[in-house]
Amino acid sequence: MSKNVTIPSDNKQGDCPGVLAGDLAKTKRGLIVLQEWWGMNQQIQDEAADLATRGPFVTLVPDLYRGKLATDNEEAGHLMSNLDWNGAVEDIQGSAKYLLKLGCKKVGVTGFCMGGALAFASAVRVPEISASAPFYGIPGEAVADVTKISIPLQCHFGKTDNVAGFSSPVEQEALRKKLDNAKVKHEFHAYDAGHAFTNTTSPGFHKESCDLALGRLIKFMNENL
DSSP, rough: OOOOEEOOOOOOOEEEEEEEEEEETTTOOEEEEOOOOOOOOOOOHHHHHHHHHHTEEEEEEOOOOTOOOOOSHHHHHHHHHHHHHHHHHHHHHHHHHHHHHTTTSSEEEEEETTHHHHHHHHHOTTTTEEEEEEEEEEOOOOTOOOOOOOOOOOEEEEOOOTTTTSSHHHHHOOOOOHHHHTTOOOEEEHHHHHHTTTTSSSOOOOOOHHHHHHHHHHHHHHOOO
């Protein structure tokens, strides 16, 4: 069962709303689930609740847009371009501290699209994070230097992702080279799918790839949290 919570955050916008799911009586593994560029819509809340049940995990979705939601690509792009990425990282750090204070022993992070890029950034910049599993999103170097990642990392991308400059095969290959050259221990999984292949409401949804990727994510987090 999910419930609305308030997450203390150092973000200059103040505390961050969020949605918590899972049962601490069943697990002490915390998992932060980060939104796509649409915002904290019902789809990402449902995905987090599903992961909480299947893990099992105690999941927390921070509302990085603080109530704003997009319904089309133009609006989503506007919200994402206006996001204070440093502030979002502070919200994620606040989320990790919240889960630890709640009673979780360790906290991991996963995210999709924009949230994937932030999951990479969290792996570098949030010391309370113990494992990261980003999906189809890569942060700019000004946000995070991925070569500095020292925690367990599991990457998920679509082979036919066409979001140039963010998650396409060109960026994927550059990312792999960076991680390999820096000897960052990681898993890298590429699927026969495009962008947003785990989002059941997206035209890019690919059930076979989604099932495989989420199964890997759950196993990875259970091994590392």
